[in-house]
Amino acid sequence: MFSYRFFIKQAWNITKKYKHLWFFGIFASLLSIGGEYQLISQSATAGPGGNFLSDGNVILQILLSAEFYQGFANLATENSSALLAVISILLLSLALAAIMAYLAILSQSAIISHSAKILLSRKKKENLNINDGLISARKHFWRVLALNFLNAFVITLSLYLISIPLVFLILTDTLALGISYTLLFIIFVPIALSIALLIKYAIAARVLENRSLVSSIQKGFKMFKDNWLVSLEMALILFIINFIVSIITLFIIAILFMPMLFIGMQFYSPALTILSLLFSIGTMLVVASWLNTFQISAWTSLYLHLQDKKGKSKIERIFTKK
Secondary structure: OOOHHHHHHHHHHHHHHOOOHHHHHHHHHHHOOOHHHHHHHHHHOOOOOOOHHHHHHHHHHHHHOHHHHHHHHHHHHHOHHHHHHHHHHHHHHHHHHHHHHHHHHHHHHHHHHHHHHHHHOOOOOOOOOHHHHHHHHHOOHHHHHHHHHHHHHHHHHHHHHHHHHHHHHHHOOOHHHHHHHHHHHHHHHHHHHHHHHHHHHHHHHHHHHOOOHHHHHHHHHHHHHHOHHHHHHHHHHHHHHHHHHHHHHHHHHHHHOHHHHHHHHHOOOHHHHHHHHHHHHHHHHHHHHHHHHHHHHHHHHHHHHHHHOOOOOHHHHHHHHO
8 A cells, every 4th residue: 555654664764774874864965855845945935045056156157257357366466375375275165065066966876776775675684884885876976966957957947037026026016027926936836846856756767777867857757747746745745854853953952052152152162162063063964964864765765666556645545535
C-alpha cells in the first residue's frame, strides 16, 4: 500500500543509522535542495534574492561596471600592495566557492546513491563511508551540476518575472499592475515548482541509472507527469517537517545560547560571546545537515517506489473511499 509514512520512516532510519551521510548533508545544504520551498517563500515576500544565480547576476553586473575597474586602477596607482592583497583575497574566495560548489554537487549525488543502496539492500546495515560516496559521485558531477543550474535558472527567472509588476507598483499603484502581478504569480510559480520537482527525479535518474542529461530530464518529466499530485503532497509534507524542525531549532538556540550572548555582550566578555555564536552556528549546521540528509533520502525512497508503479495520492485515496 502506498503510504507517505513509509517513505518518511525509511528516511528517518537512514538518517539515524548512517551518520556519515550528515557530512554530505552539510555541503548539500549549500545547493538550497529545497528550492521549491525557497520559491514559494520568496514569491510570497516578492523578493528574488537568496539564490546563487541571482547573486551571481549581481556579481556579474559589478564586474561589468566601469566603476569597478576604475577603483582597481586608482588602487594600483595609489597603493600597489593593497591591490595585490585585494586580488589575493578575491582569488582565494573564488577558489573556496568553487571547492564548496564541487563538494555540494558530490554530496547531493552521494546521499542519493547511498540511500538507494541502503534501501535496496537486504543487509541489516550496509558498510558505507564518506570516501565511497565521494568516489561514486564524481562520475555524475557535470550532469548533476547542469540539472541544478537548470533548476536555479528557472526559479530565478520566474521570481524576476513575477517581481516586474511590483517594481512599477512602487512608482504607480494601478489595478492593471496588481492584476498583472497576480496572473504572473499564478502562472510562473506552478511552472517553477513543477520544474523543481521534475529535476529531483531527473537527478535521481542520473545518479541511480547513469542516464544522459537529456534522458534524465525525460525520465524526470515522465515521473512527474504520472505522479504530479503525489510529488506535491510529498513536497508539502517535507516542507511542514522542515518548518517544524526549524522553529524548534531556533527555540533551542534562543533558550540555550542567546542568554550566553547577552551576558557576554553585557559584561564585555569576548570569549563568552564567541562561544555562544559558535554553539549557535554549530547547532544550525547539524540540523541543516540532518534535514538535507533526511529530505534527499525521502525523495530517493519515493523515486524507487515510483519506478515500479504509479503512486496514489492522499487526495485520490480519500475520494476513492467516498
